[in-house]
Amino acid sequence: MIQVQYFARYREALGVDGEQLSWASELATLDDVRLLLLARGGVWALLAEQNLMCARNQELCSLSEPLADGDEVAFFPTVTGG
Template identity: 40%
Template sequence: MQVNVLFFARLKEQLGCSSLSLELAEGSNTTQLKAELVSKGEQWTILEESSVLMAVNQQHISDVKSLANGDEVAFFPPVTGG
């Protein structure tokens, strides 16, 4: 199955990309997706920081979520406003 992954703010800058398409095994979840990305190299370990947030199809998640073909997964740092 294919998922679209987006990176925002400092994550985009540190990883050197704003998005990518990734092929995952059927039945994969967000934990497996993150592990796949982290396996790409040392710079990708930033995704393991506890402050990094994740959304699936524009809905913030705080736990493991199953993924489906065509899902959009976004990684972003905490958002503050003023």
């Protein structure tokens, strides 16, 4: 299983704070998970944003980060202050 977490406005827009996805060898990277979620259409398109940030097992990483069964993945927008 891959545990997926959504934070900030992503959580609000999607109406869910997280979910579990069945592990599959096709989910080799965080980007593979993102593309799977994007294929749902509709509001899930927000995960196509240029400034998307992600983490694997609570460490910031890029979308090219490899995944393994049991990993936790998080998607969140960049944080800006002012």
